[in-house]
Amino acid sequence: MQDIEQFRARRERLLARMAASGGGVAVIPTAAEVARNRDSHFPYRFDSYFYYLTGFREPEAVLVLIAGDNPKSILFCREKDVEREIWDGYRFGPEAACEHFRMDEAAPIGELDGRLPGLLADQPTLHYSMGYDRAWDERIATALNAARANTRSGVTAPHAIHDVRAELDEMRLIKDAHEIETMRRAAAISSEAHRGAMRASRPGRFEYEIDAEIGYLCRRRGSQAAAYSSIVASGPNACVLHYVENDRRMEDGDLLLIDAGCELDGYASDITRTFPVNGRFSGAQRDVYQLVLAAQTAAQAETRPGNHWNAGHDAAVRVLAQGMIDLGLLEGTLDGVIESGAYRQFYMHRTGHWLGLDVHDAGEYKLAGDWRTLEPGMVLTIEPGCYIRPADNVPEAFWNIGIRIEDDALVTKEGCELITAAAPKQIDEIEALMRETADAAF
Ligand code: GLY
Ligand code: MN
Ligand code: MN
Numbered sequence: 001m002q003d004i005e006q007f008r009a010r011r012e013r014l015l016a017r018m019a020a021s022g023g024g025v026a027v028i029p030t031a032a033e034v035a036r037n038r039d040s041h042f043p044y045r046f047d048s049y050f051y052y053l054t055g056f057r058e059p060e061a062v063l064v065l066i067a068g069d070n071p072k073s074i075l076f077c078r079e080k081d082v083e084r085e086i087w088d089g090y091r092f093g094p095e096a097a098c099e100h101f102r103m104d105e106a107a108p109i110g111e112l113d114g115r116l117p118g119l120l121a122d123q124p125t126l127h128y129s130m131g132y133d134r135a136w137d138e139r140i141a142t143a144l145n146a147a148r149a150n151t152r153s154g155v156t157a158p159h160a161i162h163d164v165r166a167e168l169d170e171m172r173l174i175k176d177a178h179e180i181e182t183m184r185r186a187a188a189i190s191s192e193a194h195r196g197a198m199r200a201s202r203p204g205r206f207e208y209e210i211d212a213e214i215g216y217l218c219r220r221r222g223s224q225a226a227a228y229s230s231i232v233a234s235g236p237n238a239c240v241l242h243y244v245e246n247d248r249r250m251e252d253g254d255l256l257l258i259d260a261g262c263e264l265d266g267y268a269s270d271i272t273r274t275f276p277v278n279g280r281f282s283g284a285q286r287d288v289y290q291l292v293l294a295a296q297t298a299a300q301a302e303t304r305p306g307n308h309w310n311a312g313h314d315a316a317v318r319v320l321a322q323g324m325i326d327l328g329l330l331e332g333t334l335d336g337v338i339e340s341g342a343y344r345q346f347y348m349h350r351t352g353h354w355l356g357l358d359v360h361d362a363g364e365y366k367l368a369g370d371w372r373t374l375e376p377g378m379v380l381t382i383e384p385g386c387y388i389r390p391a392d393n394v395p396e397a398f399w400n401i402g403i404r405i406e407d408d409a410l411v412t413k414e415g416c417e418l419i420t421a422a423a424p425k426q427i428d429e430i431e432a433l434m435r436e437t438a439d440a441a442f
Contacts (some may be wrong), residue, residue, distance in 0.1 A: 002265065006178040008054040008102045010171065011065060014053065017167045018067035024125030026065040026164050027116070029136050043225060048357035049129070050170050051266050056101055058091060060109050064119055065127075074119075075106040095377055116143035116169040121155045127164035165362070172356055173363035174377040179267065179356065180410060183379060184419050186223065186264035187271075187345050187408050191422035193217040194258065194273045197232075198430060199437040200242050201277050203252040207232040211246045214260045223262035227269060228359045230260035234277060238402025239387040241349065250277045255285055257402050261359070268359040270381050271420050272406035279434035281427055284397040288386050289427060291323035292403045295384040299351050303382060303409050303416040308371035313351035320347050329388065329394055346388055352381040378411040382418075 018024055034042045046057050054063055054075065064074040073315035080093035089134045107115070119336040120143055128140055147157035175183065196217045197210050211232045218226070232246040238257035250256060261269035274289065281289060298319045299312035299434070315428060321343040324330040329346060330337050337343050354361035356379060366372060385404030388394055405425055409416040424430050 003178060004055055004100065004102055006075075006176065007053060010176075011053050011063075012071070012165055013171060014164075015065055015067050015071040015073075018065070018125075019071070021162070022124050023065070023067045024064075024127055024158060024160075024162070025119055025123045026127035027140065028053060028063040028065070028129075028164065030056070030059060030061045030135070032133075032135070039171040042058065044409050045225070046266070048172075048266065048362070048401075049165065052168065052357060054101055055417045056092075056097065056297050062112055066119070066123075066248055068354055072104045073102075075101060075103045077106060077110045079108045079110070096387065113139065113143065116140075117146035117150070120144060120147040120158055123152065125160045125162050126158040127162050127167075129163055129165050130161055169362040169364065170318060172361065173354065174375060175356065175379055175410075176377075178378070180379075182267045183266050183269065183356070183408070183410070186227075186262055186267050186269040187256050187419040188422060189218055189223055189264060189273050190219045190261045190269040191420050192221070192424040193260065193262065194271055195433065197258050197260075198273070198275055198424065198433050199255075201250065201256055201275070201279050201434070202248055202279075202438070203254075205250055205277075206236055207237075207246040207248050207250060207256075210256070210258065214258070218262035223264045225263045225414055227261045227263040228419070231258065232260070232273075233257045233402065236389075236400040236402075238274065238314055239389050239400060240402075243389070252278050253282065254278075255401060255403065257404055259404065259406065261408075266357050268355055268357070268361075269408055269420065270355055270383075270406060271408070271423050272383060272385075272404040273421075273423055273425060273430075274403040274405065275430045275434070279438055282429060285401055285403075286427065287327060287399065288323075288401050288403055291320065291327070292386050292405050293425065294323070296405050296407070299382045299384060300407075300409065300416060300418070303374065303380070305374055305376055305411060305413065305415075307374050309365050309374065310371045312382060316351045316382075317343060317347070320384060320386060324386075327398070329393075329398065345391075347384065348387070349385065351384050352409075355379045355381055374411050376411050376413050379419075380409055380411070382407055382409050 031047040036042045058272040061077040077097050078091050094106035193214045200213045229244045233243040234250040234256045235254040237243045256277050257274045259272040261271050295316040298315040302311040302315045321337045322334050354363045383406030387402040388398045390399040407418040407420045
């Protein structure tokens with residue numbers, strides 16, 4: 001059961017921020033439904049900004065906030081409709097939504113366009129995410145023009161449009177207690193799913209069987225969806241960063257890289273584990289795996305309050321680049337391969353991103369040109385990797401080894417806590433888990 005108060009508290013914080021910058025009105029629509037083909041739709045997912053402020057999951061809804069001496073939250077939503085509810089299910093309707101979601105007012109969505117010019121009238125600023133959705137930009141422009149058309153009767157239209165995401169992104173960057181609790185639960189479900197994937201993997205099975213196992217394990221514990229398309233990549237596929245076909249037969253000797261995480265009550269988890277399909281790391285696989293793990297440990301040590309965002313990435317790159325030299329993948333000095341960027345042949349992405357309602361969550365990485373400083377309550381991923389495609393300059397023993405290890409880190413007062421630590425990642429833990437399963441199968 002969701003605590004609805006948390007959403008009202010966030011609206012109040014946004015309203016206070018708006019008031020502090022001169023007041024105005026905010027218009028925050030939820031996401032549109034998207035057709036998949038003919039009359040079938042993709043599963044509906046609300047807009048993250050809208051949800052953050054409302055907790056309301058139905059499509060066709062808009063939140064209007066009016067800052068000032070009498071701050072007000074108005075929800076526009078679908079009306080009750082007995083006929084449609086027989087086909088599509090329950091709708092709150094404005095009256096019940098107003099009460100349940102603790103709004104000051106609620107009205108049918110069909111009234112929005114007619115009321116917007118009046119709501120914009122005599123407001124100094126419109127807080128709106130211009131450019132985020134073209135169809136909404138058009139509707140907002142129409143409402144602004146209608147408000148301006150009334151200037152001869154003494155009405156003024158907003159003179160400024162301020163991107164409401166600037167405030168919301170900053171708020172979303174520091175997770176509150178409710179968000180952290182939900183993210184811990186999402187992380188626990190996904191960690192258990194990765195354990196299940198390790199148990200289920202063996203030569204001869206197909207990647208999609210493991211994909212299905214993960215989906216099943218997440219859904220059965222209440223996750224509503226995958227936070228992103230699962231990557232279940234065996235053998236050479238592990239070196240394809242955005243591989244999502246998940247249809248290859250897994251062979252003895254392959255590594256399997258799984259990047260999968262569930263969404264729970266709107267919040268994402270994001271975990272990658274890499275392990276041998278046959279349950280035992282080969283020599284070269286072991287060497288590269290230990291290198292990536294050491295890079296992750298180095299990045300984790302730099303993930304603490306006061307350090308800047310990029311410190312973890314810099315630390316991971318140094319460890320990886322040195323390891324690539326030691327393994328004979330690169331020639332030259334550590335500073336040389338970092339400066340030239342030669343390490344990017346095997347490590348071409350960054351070491352993390354913010355995590356929250358969106359898997360690549362809201363929030364700036366730099367402020368006024370400088371990397372931003374980490375603070376308690378931020379959540380980010382730590383996900384170094386090493387991807388070795390067949391190439392002339394690479395010893396054959398390393399070909400097609402693709403490894404990433406990804407955890408979700410909550411910045412704490414002292415450092416950081418990996419909330420996905422229950423997914424095994426030490427070589428002996430993984431091998432022991434897979435051995436148990438193989439023994440049980442015979
Ligand atoms: N799964 C998406 C990412 O790791 O960024
Ligand atoms: Mn990630
Ligand atoms: Mn990931």
